[in-house]
Amino acid sequence: MTTCSEYIKNVFPLIDDDLKHYVEGVLQNGADDFQDSEEVYEAIGEVLQEVSSDKTEEDIRNICNELHNMMKPDKSNAKNGPTKVLNAPVHLASMAANLENNIGDIKSIWVMQRDDTLKVDAKKLEKAEAKLQEKQEKRSKDVKTAAPVKLESATASQVTSKKESKMEAKGNNRTQDIRIENFDVAYGDRVLLQGADLILAFGRRYGLVGRNGLGKSTLLRMISNGQLRIPSHISILHVEQEVIGDDTLAIQSVLECDTVRESLLKREKEISAAVNSGNSDPELSNQLTEIYAQLQNIEADKAPAKASIILNGLGFTPEMQQRETKTFSGGWRMRLALARALFSRPDLLLLDEPTNMLDIKAIIWLENYLQNWPTTLLVVSHDRNFLDTVPTDILHLHSQRIDAYRGNYEQFEKTKTEKLKNQQREYEAQMQHRQHVQVFIDKFRYNANRAASVQSKIKLLDKLPELKPIEKETAVVLKFPDTEPLSPPILQLNEVSFGYNKDRLIFTNVNLGATMDSRICIVGDNGAGKTTLLKIIMGLLSPSAGMLHVHRNLKFGYFSQHHVDQLDMNVNSVELLQSTYPGKPIEEYRRQLGSFGVSGDLALQTVASLSGGQKSRVAFARMCMGNPNFLVLDEPTNHLDIETIEALGNAIVKFTGGVILVSHDERLIRKVCKELWVCGNGSVRSIEGFDEYRRLVEQELESQSK
Incomplete structure (x- = not known):
């Protein structure tokens, strides 16, 4: 001034x-x-x-x-x-x-x-x-x-050896293995990883597991955007964003990933056009011969068939493969992004919850396909069956570090449990030994005749390695509200048909019912009408024909697959419940959030700063604030960690009301569902148990591959 x-x-x-x-x-x-x-x-x-x-x-x-x-x-x-x-x-x-x-x-x-x-x-x-x-x-x-919510950004620091730096600078580093050693990752003021090591051997498939909010997705993002350095010659592909919709055909969108093939075809087209227009330069003819040889070497003629197999496995019919990408919804465009990644085969493929966008048939196909994956795979998943089938190794993120285990998730659980038992035994034995030595020291501390012995015992205590008590991860507990019994009939569909237009009905003549004891899972291909059926059950859509009978005291609690996206990101969890159900004491909102694992300072963080799984828990808490007696859950496991999915299964089993859910998590379905409603071929039919459905799906996949 x-x-x-x-x-x-x-x-x-x-x-x-x-x-x-x-x-x-x-x-x-x-x-x-x-x-x-x-x-x-x-x-x-x-x-x-x-x-x-x-x-x-x-x-x-x-x-x-x-x-x-x-x-x-x-x-x-x-x-x-x-x-x-x-x-x-x-x-x-x-x-x-x-x-x-x-x-x-x-x-x-x-x-x-x-x-x-x-x-x-x-x-x-x-x-x-x-x-x-x-x-x-x-x-x-x-x-x-x-002003939008300003989120903290993640930062990383990493120690690299001088030898590796020199090799990288000279271009001599040709190793396919990846070593990221002694690195830290922080998100704002919160340290996610400290002094961690991540070693990925070429050709192995790694499953990255850990509780919600510990930084698994952040770690993948940092590897893909170069914040954590790996050898520059290693190609990385991170399937995170959906394909941008434009006029490109679905199959062409996949083929474009092979940049070598695309550039050769483009050059071949240009030279052919020049020759056809009368250019008789012999050099052009030589170039064309060389391009044909290169195309033959990379088996360019087989690429369309390979792309079509991948797209078909992920649910794209031959007709869908010839449609423009802009005609697909976000979920299908994510499948396209996955298809592009599988087709291009990078040196390191990073997948974050790949099963979230897939139906059970596509998941089974992907499990089989990835078992023969030729390069390095790092996948974040909370699907127990997927983790038991695909990974050769498990990386466990906890306590700001990463522990590596050989084998699939089932083997990891056994090894980890045994390891923790041994550590606990070792800790208890050392504490007992320390106590015994300390008693001797205290007893003879002032005895001149025992002075030498006391000093040797003190030195012995000092030399003992300092063992810390085992940090047990807090158990996740979810609790749905108690309900009063209702006299049947509760829910009945009689001769129900539905279509968004008269010419094309999604399903016809559906005759099904549910009680307060029902644990029903609706399964079927994407687009078969699972979510539509849920909306008819809740009265959000009216049947084109037939009748829906619902008990007058039935109160639905609906968890949609887009529930998380519809939360207000600018407020904290307490304020979110307050705006939906005003007039209650703050303690009641906090108690409700606490029953879904959102407690302490977590309840006072803005919703935008929570992980996907934590947002899901907030959505569950808000749904249950209305005391429903019949739960309708559409893809409830998306974004939840394994422990929370297990807790959700326990909560559904203990719930005193009825449950209908749409899910692709095989372990959850096996745990809670007594009955399956299968959508497909213009109908909905009831079968018992998941084994029968899996057998039907595998038969269908087998017939498609022939």
Whole structure:
């Protein structure tokens, strides 16, 4: 402000003091209050015009522009804001004394005679002040309404050996194994990994497991975007984003991943066109021969069939493969992204919850396909059956580190349990030994004859390795509300048919029923009508034909597969429940969240900062706040960790009301469901047990592969 003040005084030498103070007051917050020089002119332009009759409007605008430039912080010191220098020492005590004792002198400053021609019209000054006030209020309002939730970003640090750095710099590092050693990952103030090691041997398939919110997805993202360094010659593909919808055909979208094949075909097309147009250059003929040889070497003619097999396995019919990508929904575009990754076969494939977007048939196909994966695979999954089938190794993320185990998830659980038992036994044995030695020391500490023995025992204690007690992960417990019994019939579908238009019915003549004891899972291919059937059951859609009978006291609790996306991300979990069910004590909201594992500080974090699994728990808590007696759950396991899926299964078993769910998690279905409703071929039929359904799916896959 010193610079602006001096500049105003130089440009307007006869400006009166109270006017000068007003202008300085307007400019005191610096460039933060003004987006550009035009806003400076709007704030003080009219006032300055009144001061100087010899300056044009353009002159005043130039002066405002100069003032705006002066207020901008120096870039070299941008972090700490503009440098402000006092032109003399300030003694606050003497200033305060002067203010009290020399009021007469102070008054004399303000009653000096001034040239009345330089005075500003009071009404114009008031008008300028009102205009500035209105602008500032408008800006602060805009900031409040438009400001999105600002999330902390993840950061990483990593130690690399000089040998590896030199090899990388010279281009001599040709290893296919990946070693990321002694690295840290933090998310804002929270440390996710500290001094961790991640070693991936080429050709092995790794399953990364751990509780929700510990940083599994963050770790994959950091590897893919280069924040954690790996040898530059290793190609990485991270299936995280869905394919962008455009006019490209689905099968062509997959084929385009093979950039070598695409570039050869493009060059072959260009040369052929030149030859056909009459160009007889023999060099073109040689190039064409060479391109055909390269295409033959990479088996380019087999690529469309290979792409079609992958797309078919992931549920794309021959007709769908010839459709433009923009015609598919987000879930199908994610399948396309997965198909592209499987087709291109990178050196390191990163998959984050690949089964979330797939139906059971596609999951079984993917499990079989990945068992023959030729390069390195790192997959985050909470599907127990998938983890028992695909990985050759399990990486367990916990306590800010990663432990590696050979074998699938079942073997990992056994090994980990045995390891923890041994560690606990070792810890208890050492504590007992320490206690025994300490008793001897305490007993003979002041006995001169035993002084040497006591000293040797003290040294013995000092040399013992310090063992820490085993940190047991807290058990996840979910609890659905208790319900009162209802007399049957509870829910009945009689001759129900439905279609979004009369020409194409999704299913016809459905005759099914449910009771308060029902544990029903709806299964079938994507698009077979599973979610549609759920909406008919809850009355969100009306049948095209037939009748739906629902008990008058039946109260549905609906968990949709998009439930998490519909949460307000700008508030914390307590505020979210408060807005949906107002008027209850804070303790009740916290108790409800606590029954779904969202307790302590977690309940006070913004929803946007929670992991996918934690958001799901918040969605469950909100659903159950209405005390439903019949649960309708559409893909409830998406984003949940293995322990929470297990807890969800236990909660469903103990729930005293009825349950209908759509799920592709084989372990959960086997645990809780007594009956399966199979959607497909224009009908819905009931079968008992998952084994029969899996047998039907495997038969269908086998017939497709022939």
